[in-house]
Amino acid sequence: MQTNQLLLIFCGALLLLGLLAFFAGRSKATRLRSAGTAMFAQPDQYAWFTVLSTAGPAVLVSTLGAFVLLLMGADIPTLYLLAASLVIAAIGLMVSLNQVKPDFHARQAIERVIRMVLAGAALISIFTTFGILFSIISEALRFFQMHSFWEFITGTTWNPGASFLASAGRGDGSGAEFGSVPLFAGTFMITAIAMLVAVPIGLLSAIYMSEYAPRNVRTVAKPVLEVLAGIPTVVYGFFAAITVAPIIVNIAGFFGLDASYNNAVAPGVVMGIMIIPFISSLSDDVINSVPDSMRQGSLALGMTKGETIRDVVIPAALPGIISAALLGMSRALGETMIVVMAAGMRPNLTANPLEDMTTVTVRIVAALTGDQEFESAETLSAFALGLVLFAVTLALNLVSVLMIRRFREKYRVNNL
């Protein structure tokens, strides 16, 4: 590996230059100080300043160069790039050594650099969001060039089979249909089942923990519930497929109903169990921050405890509870492993939760783990589905944040 060796040599040289800069800077500053001049900074700070101005520009140039190489496809050989960076490092060393003077604020210079580096790190999270958006949108656009957006949104048949043949050189792919309605129907069915399990249990648990439970029960129950959220989703998927699905089939059989082993109920219920702690812990916080004066007022009017909770505390906490439910819902919509392992693969537009149906995330995984080439319509359809998923979960999260903000402003609580 030529490049690897080059990189190694570059790093070694840069390290050496850095060490040189450190000791040269420090010795010059010490010399100046021992000569009796008053200086604005400590010798070590001058030393670090020289190191930063030696290594900083060089690393910056080499990374930027690497980016340009990748982006433009320009063929500047790596050797030249690294050599140029080393030259820049040497120049930086000279200039900064020259700067080591009694009236130079080395500490403030370091401070500025550190501030910039920290701000740069903070920008990475922004880049991540844009990276997700950019990668999804650009591939989704390519998909919509092949298949119309309208057909994608309103079509009721999802049958990508023919596009696979087209990418293999057989057929022209005209038979492929990408109507996503059945996928969304499946997703919403499973999400609805999950919410039917999670919202009542989560909310009631939160009510119990915040209004009734003695302190020691609370300190045990909260972390125990959190364990439910910490279990990996692949484990839940196995649980749903191996344990819960047969139970559902048996129960359905008991009532004379015919259920598929890939029914929507099993992943829905298990997903609901997974979401319970998301809802209970946020609701618990919200209910706890409803001011006590409201409870006291209600009890003073002669309401029973149950009536106080139902008619005073819960309505006051409602924005927060809705926000928790929405967060849980966005979790459920984007959940992948449980449905991949326990729900079906067949796009199926039905209202019967005992039939097998598939979801958006299942199709994304199926499209990207198959052996089609990346350019095929099926692979690109994963990004179109991802785009819709991104938009929906983003909207849910934003509404949820707005809700909780309204609650916070109304009751002036700061810990949410």
Place this chain on the structure above:
Amino acid sequence: MSHTFDEISQQLKRRHRKSARLKWISMGSLGLAGLFLILFFADMLSKGLPAFQQAYIQTEISYTEEAESDGRQAFDQELLPLISRTVVRVIPMELRNNPEMIGTSEAQWVLANSEVDQYLKGHRHRLSEEEQAALDERVEAGQVDLRFNSTFFGSGDSKIAENAGILSAVVGTVMTMIVTLLISFPIGVMTAVYLEEFAPDNRITQAIEININNLAAIPSILFGLLGLAIFINFFGVPRSSPLAGGMTLALMTLPVIIISTRTALRSVPDSIRHAAFGVGCSNWQVVRDHVLPLAMPGIMTGSIIGLAQAMGETAPLIIVGMVAFIPDVGASFTNAATVMPAQIFTWSGEPEQAFVEKTAGGILVLLTILISLNAFAVVLRKKFERRW
């Protein structure tokens, strides 16, 4: 419309009954959640614990001339269908390497077939009546036994159930987590320090904050799409490698680390900052020498919890191709690897009954690691937490 006292006290009783009902219902739902948890663990334990044991058969291996070309000749023909193919397969090679062994024979405990294993554990199996009878006889004689399954912990994946192990997945997980931690910890802490200690309160800072909260709620599979489109297709990071998986997971863990670090930094009282500023420290010196060391336990706790979360994540790794079949235990950041959750996912797709047990066994290993990581984080917090 006036009520008698009796009617009113009747009504009151009803209201109190209703009130009590709410208490019992809410208590019941918390109990239900706890019951789910207990059922879940009981189910996993009952399915997974047998995977830690494996059937072995005591047999006479005769190293004859014929065995050098055909390993099956070395065994008792009656036992052959019960013995694992992996044992038979290595005989010729062993003989070629040690020619002086030809002509000798020795009694050994060898790995049994997964069907034998399942039969002994009372699971569904595909042994014929005669094979079962022969097996029962040997169990009586003490020649067939369940022993600790060292293969499961000591080797990589295999298509032969009795030879499949989780070690290559564990190694893959460790490598991926190293990449994840190396990227997300410094960047996350730096971001949090910037937002809490340096950033001016302007629109850009607010945008970053909203964005981080948002990132924490984006479905994990979308991070996989990002990893595939940007890291693999654009930057050319090798597919299926711990590097690609680790980078993808690092972006996912970033918000967790940022949020917990900010909480930890915020809990350091301002008086400490003021004192440090008072003796002439610069902003960075205050952060480096005072705030960060005091916030470190909180930061570590948050990072460990984030790491545990990343360790259990599967969906984005499937998208970047980390569901590879890895029979060898190897360590390289750029070669194909698999991780524990992905290994569990692969095994769960195998049709053989023996793999159900392997899957549950793998799940137990994963859960043990995750629970001990989380417990460690809690202990860390309890031990070093300071109330100001």
